[in-house]
Amino acid sequence: DSGVTQTPKHLITATGQRVTLRCSPRSGDLSVYWYQQSLDQGLQFLIQYYNGEERAKGNILERFSAQQFPDLHSELNLSSLELGDSALYFCASSVGSGGTQETQYFGPGTRLLVL
Amino acid sequence: AQKITQTQPGMFVQEKEAVTLDCTYDTSDQSYGLFWYKQPSSGEMIFLIYQGSYDEQNATEGRYSLNFQKARKSANLVISASQLGDSAMYFCAMREGGDSNYQLIWGAGTKLIIKP
Numbered sequence: 757d758s759g760v761t762q763t764p765k766h767l768i769t770a771t772g773q774r775v776t777l778r779c780s781p782r783s784g785d786l787s788v789y790w791y792q793q794s795l796d797q798g799l800q801f802l803i804q805y806y807n808g809e810e811r812a813k814g815n816i817l818e819r820f821s822a823q824q825f826p827d828l829h830s831e832l833n834l835s836s837l838e839l840g841d842s843a844l845y846f847c848a849s850s851v852g853s854g855g856t857q858e859t860q861y862f863g864p865g866t867r868l869l870v871l
Numbered sequence: 872a873q874k875i876t877q878t879q880p881g882m883f884v885q886e887k888e889a890v891t892l893d894c895t896y897d898t899s900d901q902s903y904g905l906f907w908y909k910q911p912s913s914g915e916m917i918f919l920i921y922q923g924s925y926d927e928q929n930a931t932e933g934r935y936s937l938n939f940q941k942a943r944k945s946a947n948l949v950i951s952a953s954q955l956g957d958s959a960m961y962f963c964a965m966r967e968g969g970d971s972n973y974q975l976i977w978g979a980g981t982k983l984i985i986k987p
Contacts, residue, residue, distance in 0.1 A: 855968075856900075856924070857923050864915045
């Protein structure tokens, strides 16, 4: 158990809908990262928050947004869902803002299926 | 060019044998970190081992060790005395400094199957 929690574990929804994925980082970690893992594209970095502020942005679609709250938990909002958004969404956390030696610890993931 | 290359899409290994999973990387930074993660079929991503570019010794964590050859830009994961529970996808990742925003760059993974 990495100490990172994600809810829900599974989510089934329809095209056009909006969902919210939630993540709580390990105790003491200030950074939260979101990743998307789909079969055809591997692991894609979406966005990083550090202590409530956006720190880095990856391949995140405009339909997706995220935030990190004062208690450091984070939410990833996915809207106008398309079939291609079906994937495993991971949250990871690390202690600082990110350095070459900083390990990211992953949550169990949320498996999203868009029908 | 690929920054992280894992040349073995899949491997079959007999239980109790040692296994080496290959990873080569490409960077011009002097300071970088290399990570290995395991993803079993259940889906979670488990951190295994870390090697820093300035570390003089190869990293070890239990049955996992990293064969770090800096001049060849390779960071192969060695699993000793493999077990059935080692069957999983294994990902090599790198974190550079510079302008990369310190984000992890991932390889495509190697699927390891341990045969009884």
